[in-house]
Amino acid sequence: MSSQSLHPDLERRIAALESASNQGAGFTGVDWMWLIVLGIVGPALLLIWGWMS
Numbered sequence: 001m002s003s004q005s006l007h008p009d010l011e012r013r014i015a016a017l018e019s020a021s022n023q024g025a026g027f028t029g030v031d032w033m034w035l036i037v038l039g040i041v042g043p044a045l046l047l048i049w050g051w052m053s
Contacts, residue, residue, distance in 0.1 A: 006014075016022055027035075
């Protein structure tokens with residue numbers, strides 16, 4: 001692996017992202033519902049619709 005260090009600005013940004021205060025809140029029940037609807041149910045319905053036509 002390279003022994004060169006990262007650019008100081010990049011190191012500052014990585015440190016800011018690793019801070020727990022910058023992580024944001026977790027998913028709520030509504031967020032999970034939308035993920036399931038848009039990621040599983042919606043594509044499944046489109047596949048079924050495509051097979052039927």
